[in-house]
């Protein structure tokens with residue numbers, strides 16, 4: 655192990671549980687690596703922040719999906735109404751012609 659800076663007496667020395675590459679990976683990869691290798695459920699500020707962002711994005715994605723479904727539902731109702739109107743007009747047409 656090599657220190658990148660001088661270490662004074664009393665300085666705190668930390669060793670990362672993850673490699674430099676793993677530190678740059680997404681929270682899911684980091685959490686999985688920490689859990690499987692060290693048995694750690696990491697709740698550091700970076701993981702907590704990334705999890706909150708992922709949940710926020712997931713909720714936003716769910717909202718967009720709901721809005722899209724609502725749009726489809728409105729279109730389907732409009733199409734159903736148009737067909738019913740056309741069927742009604744056809745019945746009236748058949749009655750009088």
Ligand SMILES: [Zn+2]
Nearest residue numbers: 696697698701
């Ligand atoms: Zn973490």
